[in-house]
Amino acid sequence: MxxxxxxxxxxxxxxxxxxxxxxxxxxxxxxxxxxxxxxxxxxxxxxxxxxxxxxxxxxxxxxxxxxxxxxxxxxxxxxxxxxxxxxxxxxxxxxxxxxxxxxxxxxxxxxxxxxxxxxxxxxxxxxxxxxxxxxxxxxxxxxxxxxxxxxxxxxxxxxxxxxxxxxxxxxxxxxxxxxxxxxxxxxxxDTAEILTTISTGVLTLDEGGRILYLNPAGEILLGADQATLEADGAVALRSIAQFAPQLAGILQESMDRREASYRLRSEGTRAGIPMILGVSTFVREEPGDPLAVTAIFQDITDLERMAVLNRRAERLEAVAELSASLAHEIKNPLAS
Structure with missing residues (x-):
């Protein structure tokens, strides 16, 4: 150096x-x-x-x-x-x-x-x-x-x-x-400690679909460690498709288009339980360096459930307001 x-x-x-x-x-x-x-x-x-x-x-x-x-x-x-x-x-x-x-x-x-x-x-x-x-x-x-x-x-x-x-x-x-x-x-x-302890998955692949980096949270979310994903010389991107096919599709699209993507939704399963991931990708392509795509993904299943419950609650509130309004309109003519 x-x-x-x-x-x-x-x-x-x-x-x-x-x-x-x-x-x-x-x-x-x-x-x-x-x-x-x-x-x-x-x-x-x-x-x-x-x-x-x-x-x-x-x-x-x-x-x-x-x-x-x-x-x-x-x-x-x-x-x-x-x-x-x-x-x-x-x-x-x-x-x-x-x-x-x-x-x-x-x-x-x-x-x-x-x-x-x-x-x-x-x-x-x-x-x-x-x-x-x-x-x-x-x-x-x-x-x-x-x-x-x-x-x-x-x-x-x-x-x-x-x-x-x-x-x-x-x-x-x-x-x-x-x-x-x-x-x-x-x-x-500091960066290594942060990437090791955060609950957000970080996955970096090269242009050939091989893993350059996968943090512990990413292994947990994918349900497989790096050794399993690259077992027997397999291309990691194909192995990821078995665990999270939509995530693999997002990564492949970012590689093909060489463009970043933000706040995408990916569905998958972990231990047979449905899971929803929020995904953003970043592409690094510099002169003299090979193409690399990094995906940052997080389990947003609970957030999605909360959003669904909030929407249901809002609809129930709207129905309740409508019912109260109708009851008032019906009651007034009878009272008169």
Whole structure:
């Protein structure tokens, strides 16, 4: 989904960082082994120390985030980015300082900080990476100090600003999308609860007559559950016709005409007892989506009986008034 593309979790990004850290220190140790006889003892010591630190840090971090399921706080993220900056500094140191071809790894560390941390913290870590880079050149390889080192620091600053702003916007967008997802999830739960508890039946069919949704009240009114209506691969609309033929006819007509219908009357039986349903249908046909027809139906048998009784009562009242009027007319001539 688009939301998941914009809103990532620090935990998922950290796993990739762990993998990259292991690859970095393992590559450095492998390279040191290949030139062990020619390399200086200081270089092999730094490569070995980097491997041990990287391996221990990854194991401890995995235990914290995945095994112990501890919360990932900002201090933990700052520690991860700072550790990667130190490891990259070690790589730059043993590969030539200012002449190292691995100085671009600082850009990955800066991007890591921009994605994991707020803008201010990411910029501070970018400053730390620049200080470490200049420090390893000045104190470790002063002979490689040149204008290109300053240019490299300028590139670090530009990358830090760009990725920091981008990461900040992504976080803000992710927070808004997260709020929208939470609201939609709450609305879905509320809607599902309402549809489950109401006494009105809700039935949705696709264009092929298969059931997309049937709530519990609908199963009660139809006298059959969804599994029964779709037993043995039967088309649900045909099965509905056995329980409520007029309702099935209304649904079929809405599908054929692709028009909604309102306040229709459908007669049927439930457990051998006559039943009258009030039915309204709605058609959903959007570009790219299949046709779907939703029927909302309710048992109006008691309402129909009340209406019949009311009409009878009204007729009786009319007859009584007419009888009283006739009696009055008949009585007056006799009295005169």
């Amino acid at each position: 688009a939301t998941s593309a914009l809103r990532f979790s620090p935990e998922s990004l950290l796993r990739w960082i762990y993998l990259g850290r292991l690859a970095l220190v393992s590559g450095m140790l492998t390279g040191a082994f290949l030139v062990w006889g020619e390399a200086q003892p200081q270089q092999t010591f730094v490569a070995t120390l980097m491997f041990v630190v990287g391996l221990v840090s990854v194991a401890a971090s995995l235990w914290w985030t995945d095994l112990a399921s501890r919360p990932v706080r900002r201090s933990f993220l700052v520690t991860q980015v700072a550790l990667d900056a130190v490891l990259v500094t070690g790589v730059v140191h043993i590969t030539g300082g200012g002449e190292s071809t691995f100085a671009w790894l600082y850009i990955l560390v800066i991007s890591e900080g921009a994605l994991l941390l707020p803008l201010s913290a990411g910029l501070l870590l970018a400053v730390l990476a620049s200080i470490l880079y200049m420090g390893v050149i000045v104190w470790g390889h002063p002979e490689t100090l040149s204008g290109s080192a300053g240019l490299q620091v300028g590139v670090f600053a530009a990358v830090a600003a760009a990725t920091g702003l981008l990461g900040d916007r992504l976080r803000r967008a992710g927070m808004k999308l997260g709020e929208m997802e939470s609201e939609l999830r709450r609305l879905r739960l």
